[in-house]
Amino acid sequence: MEWTVGSLVKRAAEILRERGSKTPRLDAELLLVHSLGLKSRVELYTNFDRPLSEDEVERYRKLIVRRAKGEPVAYITGNREFFGFEFSVDRGVLIPRPETEFLVEVVFEFLRNKEGLTVVDVGTGSGCIVLTLCKLTGERHKFFGIDISKKALEISEKNREKLGCSKVEFLKGDLLSPIDFSVDVVVSNPPYVSVNDPKLEREVLKFEPAGALFGGRTGLEVIERLVEQSSEKLKRGGLLALEVGIGQSDKVSNLLRSSGFEDIKTYRDLSGIERVVTGVKE
Ligand SMILES: C[S@@+](CC[C@H](N)C(=O)[O-])C[C@H]1O[C@@H](n2cnc3c(N)ncnc32)[C@H](O)[C@@H]1O
Incomplete structure (x- = not known):
């Protein structure tokens, strides 16, 4: 059978749907873009009827097999878009998540009309938070990423x-x-999953680094230490901005309050989940 771009994507998406992918069509398209060395998914649509060689089909088949076994698309392609920038990723780092873009927006608002601040991203992973902030603020501040x-x-x-x-x-x-x-901003998407969390997806557990996920028994153990250290290292008026897990925002807000922070705010993400907690050092 001769495959075209269109028919192969359709078949691959069917297979991935059967194997439990929540985004089978998108996965199939991203993997074919990667496999054929194209620039974007638009090129698939402008080449929809293009016949594929046996080699091209075989190369793609191997990627679909990996995806069907649960490996995230970003680890297969080695790339993930975050805030419109392309980041390299591998299994040594967490795959940047869309909800973390929201943390970046909150910190960007704090930085946007200021100059010469010192910003530290704790648990930087791929560097997606600190590098995006640097790109957005035109390098007007000094940035550090720690891991x-x-x-x-x-x-x-x-x-x-x-x-x-x-x-x-x-x-x-x-x-x-x-x-x-002393620093002006501490931002972090720390490990905040409890080791006892039964809801963590199998795919995440199997492929993403445990050190990036787990915040001890309660999930809050890393955050507790980070809040205490931030309280010592932040200047007066400095900002602490943390991404938190579902149901953690009240506890984290209280922690900030009892550690010398004021003007404590929580921000909901697009799904209505309280995802970011911020506080200003008194
Ligand atoms: C949830 S991931 C976040 C990665 C990246 N900032 C992002 O948002 O995609 C947490 C990161 O914290 C790092 N990490 C875990 N414990 C740490 C610690 N005690 N000190 C510094 N970094 C730590 C992990 O290696 C991992 O890269």
Whole structure:
């Protein structure tokens, strides 16, 4: 049988749907774009009737098999778009999530009319938060990204080169320990999943790094330490902005209140979930 771009995507999407993908058509399209070396999904539609060679079909089939076994598309293609920028990813880092774009927006609002601030992204992973903030603010501030994982820092360095953000410095260490000066902003999407969380998807557990996910028994253990350290390292009037898990915003707000933060706010994401908690250092 001769496959065309259109018929192959349709068949692959059917297979992925049967295998439980929640976004089978999108997955099938992204993988074919990657496999054929195209720039975007639009090119699939402008080449819909193009016949594919046996080699092209075979290369694509191997990717679909990986996806059908649950491997996330971003790890297969090695890329993920975040805030309109393309980030390299591999299994050493969490795949940037759309809800984290919301955390970036909140911090961007704080930074946008200011200059010369020091911003630290704790648990930087792929560097998606700090590098996006650097791109959005035209390098008007000084940025640091910290991670405890060497593998994550290799990827964040790669992304810094790719995006050309010379003002971002990546440091290895536990939370804010590599910082021995006071800062204006601490932003973090920390590990906040409880090790006992029964709702965590199998796909996430199997493929994404455990160190990026789990915040101890309660899920809040990393956040508790980070709030305490931020309280020490932030200047007066400085901002702490945290992404939190479902149902954690009240506890985290109380933690900020009892650790010397004021003007505590929570922000809902597009699904109505309280996803970001911020506080200003008294
Ligand atoms: C939820 S991921 C967030 C990654 C990235 N910032 C994002 O939003 O996609 C948490 C990150 O924190 C890092 N991490 C975990 N514990 C840490 C610690 N004690 N100190 C510094 N980084 C830590 C993990 O390696 C991981 O990269």
